[in-house]
Amino acid sequence: MTTDVDVLILTANAPNTPVYYNGDAWGGGSRCSAQGGVLFSAPIPTNFVVPGAGSGNPDGTTPNYSTAILMADGHTRWPATTSDSGASGGYRGSTPELRMGSLLALPSSIDVNSLGLETEAAKIVAHAFQDYGGYTVDDAAWSVYALSTEYSPSGKVDTEFQSAWGFPISPAARDVPWARDMDRIFGALNVVDNWNYATWLVASVSNGALGAGLGAPRVPWAPDFGGSTSDTLPPISTAALSGSSGAGSWFTSSVGVTVSASDSQSGVAAIQVRTDGGAWQVYTSPVTVAGDGTHTVDHYATDVAGNIESTHTVNLKIDTVSPASQSQVAGTPAGGGYLSPVTVTLSATDATSGVQSVLYRIDGGAQWTYGSPFHVAGNGTHLVEYSAADQAGNAESLHTLSILLSGASGIHPLPVTVVSMGGTGGANGWYISNVAVTMSASSGSGAATSVVYRLDGGLWSLYVSPFTARDGRHTLDYQASDADGYAEALRSAAINVDSTSPTVVKAADVISPDAPLSWTGSDSGSGIVRYEVSIDGGPFQPMGTSTSITQHWTLGAHVATVKAWDNAGNQGSTSIPFRVDSNAVPPGQPDPTGPTVSEPLSTAPPGSLYLILGFIMVSVGALLLNRQKMDQMQQMRIRPRRTAH
Numbered sequence: 001m002t003t004d005v006d007v008l009i010l011t012a013n014a015p016n017t018p019v020y021y022n023g024d025a026w027g028g029g030s031r032c033s034a035q036g037g038v039l040f041s042a043p044i045p046t047n048f049v050v051p052g053a054g055s056g057n058p059d060g061t062t063p064n065y066s067t068a069i070l071m072a073d074g075h076t077r078w079p080a081t082t083s084d085s086g087a088s089g090g091y092r093g094s095t096p097e098l099r100m101g102s103l104l105a106l107p108s109s110i111d112v113n114s115l116g117l118e119t120e121a122a123k124i125v126a127h128a129f130q131d132y133g134g135y136t137v138d139d140a141a142w143s144v145y146a147l148s149t150e151y152s153p154s155g156k157v158d159t160e161f162q163s164a165w166g167f168p169i170s171p172a173a174r175d176v177p178w179a180r181d182m183d184r185i186f187g188a189l190n191v192v193d194n195w196n197y198a199t200w201l202v203a204s205v206s207n208g209a210l211g212a213g214l215g216a217p218r219v220p221w222a223p224d225f226g227g228s229t230s231d232t233l234p235p236i237s238t239a240a241l242s243g244s245s246g247a248g249s250w251f252t253s254s255v256g257v258t259v260s261a262s263d264s265q266s267g268v269a270a271i272q273v274r275t276d277g278g279a280w281q282v283y284t285s286p287v288t289v290a291g292d293g294t295h296t297v298d299h300y301a302t303d304v305a306g307n308i309e310s311t312h313t314v315n316l317k318i319d320t321v322s323p324a325s326q327s328q329v330a331g332t333p334a335g336g337g338y339l340s341p342v343t344v345t346l347s348a349t350d351a352t353s354g355v356q357s358v359l360y361r362i363d364g365g366a367q368w369t370y371g372s373p374f375h376v377a378g379n380g381t382h383l384v385e386y387s388a389a390d391q392a393g394n395a396e397s398l399h400t401l402s403i404l405l406s407g408a409s410g411i412h413p414l415p416v417t418v419v420s421m422g423g424t425g426g427a428n429g430w431y432i433s434n435v436a437v438t439m440s441a442s443s444g445s446g447a448a449t450s451v452v453y454r455l456d457g458g459l460w461s462l463y464v465s466p467f468t469a470r471d472g473r474h475t476l477d478y479q480a481s482d483a484d485g486y487a488e489a490l491r492s493a494a495i496n497v498d499s500t501s502p503t504v505v506k507a508a509d510v511i512s513p514d515a516p517l518s519w520t521g522s523d524s525g526s527g528i529v530r531y532e533v534s535i536d537g538g539p540f541q542p543m544g545t546s547t548s549i550t551q552h553w554t555l556g557a558h559v560a561t562v563k564a565w566d567n568a569g570n571q572g573s574t575s576i577p578f579r580v581d582s583n584a585v586p587p588g589q590p591d592p593t594g595p596t597v598s599e600p601l602s603t604a605p606p607g608s609l610y611l612i613l614g615f616i617m618v619s620v621g622a623l624l625l626n627r628q629k630m631d632q633m634q635q636m637r638i639r640p641r642r643t644a645h
Contacts, residue, residue: 014043104189105133115184121165122181129185231305235263237271239299239314242286250317250353250392254290257314259283261301273299292318292352319392323350325358327386327401330373337404341377341412343485344401346370346386353391360386365490366452366479367460374485377412379405413444414488415480417451421469421495430526430568431497435469441480453478469495471525498525501572502564509577512584513555518548519562519576526567534561553580 106112112126125147128134149157149169161169171179237259244253261268271283275297289295297314331342348355358370363382368374376382384401423435441449451463454477463478474495481487502523511517521528531543536558543549549560560576 016043103133104129104136106130106185106188107190110188115188117181117184118177119165119167119181121161122178122185125182126185129189231263231265231303231307233263233265234307234309235261235268235301235303237261237299237301237309237312239297239312241314241316243318246319247356247393248353248391250319252320252392252394253318254288254320255295255316255318257287257289257297257316259287259299263301263303263307266304266307269302269304271299271301273297289316289318292320317353317392319350319352319390319394321351322394322396323348323355323388323390324396325386325388325399327384327399329401329403335404335406337406340379340405340408341375341486342403342405343373343375344384344403345373348388350388350390350394353394356389356391356393358386358388360384362487363490365487366454366477368452368481368487369462372485374481374487375412376403376405377414377486379407381405412484412486414486415441415443415447415449415482416488417441417478417480417491419476419478419493423497426498427569428526428567429494429496431495431499432568432570433497433499435495435497436466437469437476437495438466439463439478443480443482443484443486445482445484445486447482447484447486449480449482451478451480469497471497471499496526496568498523498566498568498570500525501570502528502566503572504531504562504564504574504576506574506576506578510579510581510584511553513553513580513582514550515553515584516548516550517553517560517576517578519574521547521562521564523564523566523570525570528564529567530565532563535559555580555582 106126106129108130110130112123112130115126117123117126147169158169167176167178169178173179174183238261240258240260241251241255242258243251243255246252257273259271259273261271272280273283273287274280275287275289276295277298283299287297289297294315294317297316298311299314300309300311302308325346325348328345328347329338329342330345331338333339346358346360348358359367360370360374361367362374362376362384370386376384382403382405384403385398386401387396387398389395418440420438420440421431421435422438423431424433426432439451439453441451443449452460453463454460455469456474457477469476474497476493476495477490478493479487479490500523502521505520505522507518507520521531528545530545531547532540533543533549534540535549540561540563541549557577557579560578561573562576563571563573565571
């Protein structure tokens, strides 16, 4: 039993420092020849030097430092290619053939307490092997086994172990309790997760370029050890799309495709993706798909057991270019313009998703969806505005067309819209119920008509059936056109609705004999215009908009009834019980008695809560300090390794 100090403990707030390949002599050759000079950068102090691996180094004679670096995306496999090449022919054990990255563990069927372990430290190691397992990082067929331990600027596990347990982690003799315990544990280990042999052979001859998934050199996370370790189910991969979403499942920008996968048993080994039927690639980061048109992204995942899921295909559509529209004017030329009326024709094109619609309006009027040529009539200069949108939701910039008309080549009657409103009328032009709005249009030419409208400056809608206007001040804009392409001038109507009565809330429960009785009124619709007040059942007195009444009050209980009217004619009535007391505190004045203040905690006698709390905190801190050593040992990253020492 021995150790290999191979795991560097990184310091998060230290500078990112290059770590170089150490080529000190080793009879078997370099294990890192594929890497060359700088192996990687790591957050370690710049003055921290990993001891050389040459002759005389107490931590071994091979350049094995950092054989397993924990990266953000999983366990990165160190390319110990020389060890790999000797593993298949050198191992002679009874368990399945070990390979770099094999996961060893104590099966759940083994009772750790029945192994006869003599040391508490060994029991911690045994439970770690059963609860978590350990990866094989070197299996070069040597006659000893080792734990890959940690080394940091603060020291190494070997030293801490000796200090914590009172005996060395690498004993000189085998017939000591710790060495006997290690024999018992390593003799009971099983290979619970191994590489597919064909996959391992491909990775082994790649000189460290490939790993378990035949992609980045990494091994899987440890699977659950409970139950059967067989895995016959493929993993499941899914894709998520990101980009500027348009209309109708279109994107109006390039699209990022993020693929993820899960596997409940052996774990995901790799994800493969391809775009538009191209070459398959190992997925490492989101794929960007660009270019207008329709695209496909295919993906599938493989797990560590070698299961391959069926290929999934994601279809996506991209259109980043707006459509283009044009206009044509047909009429009788006259005086630099045309005789009234003229006919305007609009058209639009879009290369990818196609034209969805062309919108236009005349002289700032209603917005219409273009369906056929329309007319513009009446002397003077008219402004036609129009723009097109495509199926993906791209809209072009607004075009303007100025048309000068003079004289007339004929007279065509314009359509006229009639608006009817149904509801309960109130005062001052208000409605006190919801209003049903009905619209109809007709043309003296007998041509078919249609009406568009909008409420409160919103979107224009084609009128189809009556609609309801609810509480609030509303502005209805509308315009009719006929089948000959003629439109009336833009028209507007006000619809004011207030169906809610005003409310009144009293200001105080108790007042003094000469204090005013006050209240607060509110109305979210048309607003309160007047009040009336009755005291103790007497006649109502008009108050205008005043919210208080002043008189000399007799002592005792009273009731005031306040009525409020709003501008729409709604009335609300509230009864306000109050009491008159000569000792009443005027509103806004402090209570002369003041609040009761208890003695501050600082007057507590010695030996009370503060000293007790301080003692508990110190005690808990001492327990945590004593527990830390145990936790450090229990949470050691254990990686069983065969070594050349």
